[in-house]
Amino acid sequence: MRQKETLRYDQTLFRDREVFEFTFVPDQLNHRxxxxxxxxxxxxxxxxxxxxxxxxxxxxxxxxxxxxxxxxxxxxxxxxxxxxxxxxxxxxxxxxxxxxxxxxxxxxxxxxxxxxxxxxxxxxxxxxxxxxxxxxxxxxxxxxxxxxxxxxxxxxxxxxxxxxxxxxxxxxxxxxxxxxxxxxxxxxxxxxxxxxxxxxxxxFQPYAKPEIREILEGRIRQGLYPNVVSQANTALIAEIAAQEQDVRVGIDLVRTAAERAESDGRRTVTRQDVMAASRSVITPTLQKRAADLKEGERALLSRIAEMARDTGADMTSGAVYEAVQGYAVSSETTYRTRLKRLEEAGLIDLPLRTDRGRTREVLLRFTPEQVLAVCEPRGKTGAA
Ligand SMILES: Nc1ncnc2c1ncn2[C@@H]1O[C@H](COP(=O)(O)OP(=O)(O)OP(=O)(O)O)[C@@H](O)[C@H]1O
Ligand SMILES: [Mg+2]
CATH class of the missing domain: 3.40.50.300 (P-loop containing nucleotide triphosphate hydrolases)
Structure with a gap:
């Protein structure tokens, strides 16, 4: 959907495109x-x-x-x-x-x-x-x-x-x-x-998420005009880059998302721009892993991602079962088999939690947004 404020054909969101080139040496080099x-x-x-x-x-x-x-x-x-x-x-x-x-x-x-x-x-x-x-x-x-x-x-x-x-x-x-x-x-x-x-x-230790975010903020400030990327979207990009353990992914995401917004005539990057960009920048790995899933497994994965997106959701194996029962799975056995399959495919981890007896936690290996994007390739991700 078009926003009210559109970009004139001769306007750009980029203050300096060079800033997003791999050869660019930033003025400020923090954390090193x-x-x-x-x-x-x-x-x-x-x-x-x-x-x-x-x-x-x-x-x-x-x-x-x-x-x-x-x-x-x-x-x-x-x-x-x-x-x-x-x-x-x-x-x-x-x-x-x-x-x-x-x-x-x-x-x-x-x-x-x-x-x-x-x-x-x-x-x-x-x-x-x-x-x-x-x-x-x-x-x-x-x-x-x-x-x-x-x-x-x-x-x-x-x-x-x-x-x-x-x-x-x-x-x-x-x-x-x-x-x-x-x-x-x-x-x-x-x-x-x-x-x-x-x-x-x-x-040179890998950057932690806050460091990645700070680096991206610097790059955004230098390379784009003010308010093109909101704080929430910066956080989302940092999240994705941290997951991939590569700040380059983040820099590339900012550029690709801004290009997408620009070519659409918009003044700001939307969540959809970021998700679409992330599909082209990093999703190959995730896509490969999700490609072989059967429909039921994909449905379960998608439901897990939705739950994970609602921060505060109880992500123990039992709570997830309650949520998917009769919707993504028909029985507990099916549930366990599918969960196992998602773990083997490198999409989730099932660490044992010790604080509440023997229970497993269901953790996504990728951000919920990314997972939802591959579960519904042409879907309406980020609508929430
Ligand atoms: N501390 C930092 N502040 C700002 N930008 C940074 C910082 N660290 C890395 N970058 C940016 O991240 C990108 C990757 O950094 P760089 O090329 O130096 O990594 P590298 O360790 O040499 O990676 P590789 O092993 O793949 O060659 C570059 O675009 C760089 O400008
Ligand atoms: Mg290098």
Whole structure:
């Protein structure tokens, strides 16, 4: 339904679209003070003519690792000439030559001529410039697991960290970024590298819901005109992103929902915009899980979601049975079978509650709104 206040065809809800690009570095980087401080401390010896120390930045996807490095490197560049920070995206640059070419480009201002250029020549030019500037190299290998998978990480670390042995330069520092929590770099590199690579582990824990919400609020303030997204819808988006444990999902949801409202000529994002956007942004997982459900199982899931949406509803297994009896299920046995099936499909959890004897609680793995959206794909979600 159209709202009274419609958007003129030449008007937009976006103050700045850039703000929603993945490459955008926010002015304000909250909740990462500890990591910035720790990394700055590792870089600091280089300001006084020493060598920067190395680090492994580790954390699940979307925890601000890349953004933190961009922020810190920008600050270093502003503050001192004694450090040359070089950011390398290893998804794009997967060989030692490609990485050294990035370093060369940063120092010289343009890419090394590729024809006939040997790696040693490139390294030679790099060390000459570093020597002339009396600066130390600090290289961030973002998503370093790509180099590892390409079997180039060991060789690259060897060359980078031992530059100072063959050339008159200070020892380089390496910040290796990993989103793979199980990869133990120290064990993967050989002894010659290990003896010069003593990284400090810096961990990026997933953001909690209030942090995600704050980040989204900042983004909304910067990227959209005032009052486009209500507090309630911001909370809903934060809820969905927290469930997915990825702030990126939230940023993407804000953009997609606002685009939807805009193309509809509306000045504000509605709950329906958010739900529709969430279907395109995250629902693939949920959809896949719900796709194989039988009709009765889907009906039960839908009823559970409705109950969960009414905050304060008693979500013990017994209370849910009372509510669905004769409506979504015919007998308690059917109920239990279907409940079990929903658990196996990864849609609900059934934790045992100890405070009231042996009773199970029925908890959705996704927000009620999302679940309702997949239960009724063309339905009237969010009408309540
Ligand atoms: N503390 C924060 N404040 C504001 N925006 C943030 C913050 N942390 C992350 N973001 C935003 O969230 C998105 C993901 O962050 P980033 O790319 O830094 O994550 P990452 O840890 O490098 O993820 P991946 O492992 O997938 O590369 C970016 O759009 C970034 O701007
Ligand atoms: Mg990253």
């Amino acid at each position: 003070d500890a990591q910035i401080r720790e990394l700055a401390l590792l870089a600091r010896p280089a300001v006084r003519g020493g060598s920067p120390r190395s680090a492994i930045l580790r954390g699940p996807p979307g925890t601000g690792k890349t953004t933190t490095v961009h922020r810190l490197f920008a600050e270093i560049e502003e503050a001192t000439q004694r450090i040359v920070p070089v950011y390398v995206n290893c998804q794009q640059h997967r060989t030692p030559f490609a990485v050294f070419a990035c370093i060369y480009e940063k120092l010289v201002g343009y890419a090394p001529p590729s024809a006939g250029r040997h790696l040693d020549d490139v390294v030679g030019s790099i060390t000459k410039r570093l020597g002339d500037r009396n600066a130390a190299l600090l290289v961030c290998l973002d998503d370093a697991n790509y180099l590892h998978e390409a079997r180039h990480l060991n060789d690259l670390l060897y060359r980078l960290l031992r530059l100072y042995e063959s050339w008159d330069v200070r020892k380089a520092g390496v910040f290796a970024v990993l989103s793979d929590l199980s990869l133990n770099l120290a064990a993967e590199v050989d002894a010659q590298v290990r003896s010069v690579f003593h990284p400090t582990e810096v961990f």
